[in-house]
Amino acid sequence: MDRVAAVAIIDTRGWVTGWSEGARLLTGHPAEAVVGRPAAELLAAELPAKALAARTGTRHGTVALRHREGHRLDLAVTACPLDGGDGRPAGYAVTAEPPGVTFAAQAFEQASMSMSVFDLQQRYLRLNDAACKVIGVPEEGxxxxxxxxxxxxxxxxRGFARHLREVAETGLPVRYESFAAAPALNREHFWSLEMWPLRDASGTQTAVALAAYDSNEQYWARRRLALLNEAAAHIGTTLDVVRTAEELIEILVPRYADFATVDLLDWVLGADEPPMVTADDVELHRVAYTSTRPGSPGVAVRVGETQIYRxxxxxxxxxREGHAILSQAGEPGFRAWLADRNERAPQGARFREGVHSMIAVPLRARGTTLGVAVCVRLAHPEDYGPDDAVFAEELASRAAVCIDNARRFARERSTALALQHSLLPSGLPGQAALDVAHRYLPCGSQAGxxxxxxxxxxxSGGRVGLVVGDVVGHGISSSATMGRLRTAVRTLADVDLPPDELLTHLDDLVTHLAAENGREEVAEIGATCVYAVYDPVSxxxxxxxAGHPAPFLVLPGGDxxxxxxxTxxxxxxxxxxxxEATELELPEGSVVALFTDGLVAHRAGNPDGADDELRRAVGASADSLDALADGVLKAVLPDQPGxxxxxxxxxxxALGADRVATWDVPAHPAQVAVVRQAAGEQLAAWGLEETAFVTELVVSELVTNAIRYGEPPIQLRLIRDRALICEVSDASSTSPHLRRAHAYDEGGRGLLLVAQLTQRWGSRQTAAGKTIWAEQPLPDA
Incomplete structure (x- = not known):
């Protein structure tokens, strides 16, 4: 049931002359008990002196009345003068609002949010105090x-007026958000607005009400949270220190700052660990900056230049303090920074006006300071506040961890690369059997x-061993394992093991390495390898x-x-x-290409296409092996190998017959002198008379040992390569051992003499027995 207005008519003497039904319902006094009596008899407290002296339409304070049942009623009343015809009032119409209406009016007036009422033509009808403060104009204006x-x-x-008109025309409420200026606040605020129609008792729309809530703090809090979420996804996408700093700058400008820089300490950009003590004047390197102004005209220090903050x-x-520092225009620190910055900047890049707020936040990760980020506001009207400092520290902390991760990755990569290069051959040894070209490219991805x-x-014998291998995994551990395997291959090759036997021993070594490291799966430390031996004589x-890609072969004059x-x-x-070993007889000038699977790994989805591409590149014509190697890499590799x-x-x-001499030696001691003389004659034919004495002595000792301790057939071979090689082969598989003869021993000095007189010596097993060999340097070597 709708409330009925409580109205009383009081004459100039203060007597009640009219009493409405609403007044009866409100006070409990019927009209017959009140009309004709002084109004003062209804009061529960003394009436204010000027309670009825106000002008029409003016609201007054509360008036205390006594209810018929005895309790007190505090009512807000409005007095309207009644015209007496002679210019003087004949009485007053006093209207009292029921308690519920009074509370509603008080709520409207005292609400912290801005509330207004408009008629259907968008004219102001009423405003509360909060609305007047926002607009900066009193209600009467x-x-x-x-x-x-x-x-x-x-x-x-214009959008605000459009929504008012929409509610007036449709009678439907509207709720929306707007970023708009408020005259009295001197800056834009974010507002949550709601408009709804007001209707009278009959349901007819009479006005439009508005409530506007200043949600500026919540808006900026949401914006900061959104930036943090975006930063989590966009900062640290690479393991590159400079790129990570650039990603931080991209998050800051333009949504948080108009100008921002990132400066890092010198050691962060290198391979060193953080210094133990830092001075107050620390030199930093500018790694990233940007501005809302095209071309960043306000930058004083460019990327790569140094900066010292004091x-x-x-x-x-x-x-120094390890937390964000806020500074506003006019503060000593701000003036010092601005003066130093403008002193360094070119004339056209100096900040003259508009710079009103800045925040400097250290980049700290894992307890270590890496650098500092500086954010400056020019076009943003709001100064940085405490909430901005909290946000800056959170964002800087996330970015610093990403920068430190990138720094650590760069350091580990540098260490692994240095280790890798130290373990790889820095220069290939001289030999006459092959022309060689080699290339090594480290991984360009984040895998390491x-x-x-x-x-x-x-x-021995002028032969050359060729090996290419690949250890599973990446990083320092893989490089270290590679070094151990390379050393093992060299050791096994030095005892002249055939390729299949060498791989068998190498396989055992990898199994033992896995066991030493406590690996449950041997494949975790596995490797692939191809090993080849080329003999230029044959x-x-x-x-x-061992699980490695097969080499490519290009025959001279081939297709x-x-x-x-x-196999x-x-x-x-x-x-x-x-x-299983495979043996090929190659014409001189054949090209063999051994490689790791990194050459074709980028085409994992199409291995056949990758092999065809590599086949064409290896088979292409080139002026030299080095040119061919460069052409292969350029043809098949992407810019950043994975x-x-x-x-x-x-x-x-090939070593022709003019550089190799071979004699079959009967197993009789008298043949030692014969082959010694034949060897001397061959040396004379080669112009190597200077080596005759040593060579004849070596031939005598080796042939004598073969006749005495070996088994026929016996063969002597001299090879003129980069060194003079003497080889004696027999059918016995028993290898000789160097030993020191005692004073009264009649034998045991032969191999000792050979070892002393030659550059190096050794023995190797063959399919028919063994070969003992010795090398002497040539006179012109």
């Missing part, structure tokens, strides 16, 4: 005025340096593979490159399966 006549002509104000400048204080390696190993290439037909063995570390790449190209040579 706005009542009855059209809304758009009281505000500036902006898009947000107290009381906020960046220096932030570095791998365990690829290659080697060229001179063997022009034979013998090779075996291109073809894969060497190999593929298992990767190293699997164990239990044999390795894995390490090792490439070894060799072109075969």
């Amino acid at each position: 706005l009542t009855g005025r059209f809304f758009l006549d009281t505000v500036a002509d902006t898009e947000s104000n 107290p009381p400048a906020p960046p220096a204080c932030a570095l 340096i791998g365990g690829d390696w290659f080697d060229v190993i001179p063997l 022009r034979r290439l013998t090779l075996a593979t 291109g490159a073809e894969l060497v037909p190999l 593929a063995g298992p990767p190293l570390g699997i164990g239990g399966l044999p390795f 894995d390490d790449v090792a490439l070894l190209l060799v072109r075969t040579r």
Whole structure:
């Protein structure tokens, strides 16, 4: 049931002359008990002296009445003078609002949010105190005025009027948010607005009510949270220190700052660990900056240049104190920073006006300071506040962890790369059997340096060992494992093991390494390898593979490159399966390309296409092996290889009959003098008379040992290569051992003399027995 207005008519004497039904319902007094009596008899407290002396329409304070049942009623009353015809009032119409209406009016007036009422033509009818404070105009100056006549002509104000008209025309409420200026607040605020229709008792729409809540703090809090979420996804996408700093700058400008810089300490950009003690004047390197102005005209220090911040400048204080420092225009620290900055800046890049607030925040990760970020506001009207400092520290903390991760990755990569290069051959040994070209490219991805390696190993008899391998995984551990395997291959090659036997021993080594490291799966420390031996005398290439890609072979005058037909063995570390060797006789000038799978790994989805691409590149014509190696890498590799790449190209040579002399030796002691004389004659034919004495002595000792302790057939061979090689072969598999003869021993000094007189010596097993060899340097070496 709708409330009925409580109205009383009081004459100039203060007597009640009229009493409405609403007055009866409100006070409990019927009209017959009140009319004709003084109004003062209804009061529960003394009436204010000027309670009825106000003008029409003016609201007054509360008046205390006594209810018929005895309790007190505090009512807000309004007195309207009644015209007596002679210009003087004949009485007053006093209207009292029921308690519920009074509370509603008080709530409207005292609400902290801005509340207004408009008629259906967008004219002000009523405003509360909060609305008047926001607008900066009292209620009397706005009542009855059209809304758009009281505000500036902006898009947000036009939208406000459009929504008022929409509610008036449709009768439906509207709720929306707007970023608009408020005249009395001197800056834009974010507002949550709600408009709804007001209706009378009959349901007819009479006005439009508005409530506007200043949600500026909540808006900026949401914006800061959104920036933090965005930063989590966009900062640290690479393991590059400079790029990470640039990503931080991209988050800050323009939404948080108009100008921002990131400066890092010198050691962060290098491979050093953080220094133990830092001075107050610390030199920093500018790594990133940006501005809302095109071309960043306000920058004083460019990328790559150094900057020194000194107290009381906020960046220096932030570095020293370890937390964000706020500074506003006019403060000593702000003036010091601005003066130092303008002193360094070119004339056209100096900040003259508009810079009103800045914040400097240290970049700290894991308890270590890495640098400082500086944010400056020019176009942003709001100064930085405490909430901005909390946000800056949170954002800087996340960015600093990403920068530190990138720094640590760069340091580990640098260490692994240095280790890798130290373990790879810095220069290949001289030999006459092959022309060699090699390339090694470290991995360009975030996975880190791998365990690829290659080697060229001179063997006895002018032969050369070729090896290319790849250790599973990336990083320092893979490089260290690679170094151990390369050393093992060289050791096994030095005892002249055939390729298949060498891989068998290498497989055992990988299995033992896995066991030493407590790996449950041997494959975790596995590797692949291809090992080949080329003999320039027989022009034979013998090779075996352990899970490694087969080499490509280009024959002179051929139609291109073809894969060497190999029997593929298992990767190293699997164990239990044999390795098989393949032997090829190659014409002189053949090109063999050994490589790791990094050359074709980027085409993992199309391995056949990758092999065809590599085949064409290897088979292409080139002026030299080095030019061919460069052409292969350029043809098949992307700009940033996803894995390490090792490439070894060799072109075969042959030692002709004019450089090799061979004699079959009957197993009789008298033949020692015969072969000694034949060897001397051959040396004379080669012009090597200076080596005759030593060579004849070596031939005598080796042939004598073969006749005495070996088995026929016996063969002597002299090879003129980069050194003079003397080889004696027999059918016995028993290898000689060097020993020191005692004073009264009649024998045991032969091999000791050979070892002393030659550059190096040794023995190797052959399919028919063994070969003992010794090398002497040539006179012109």
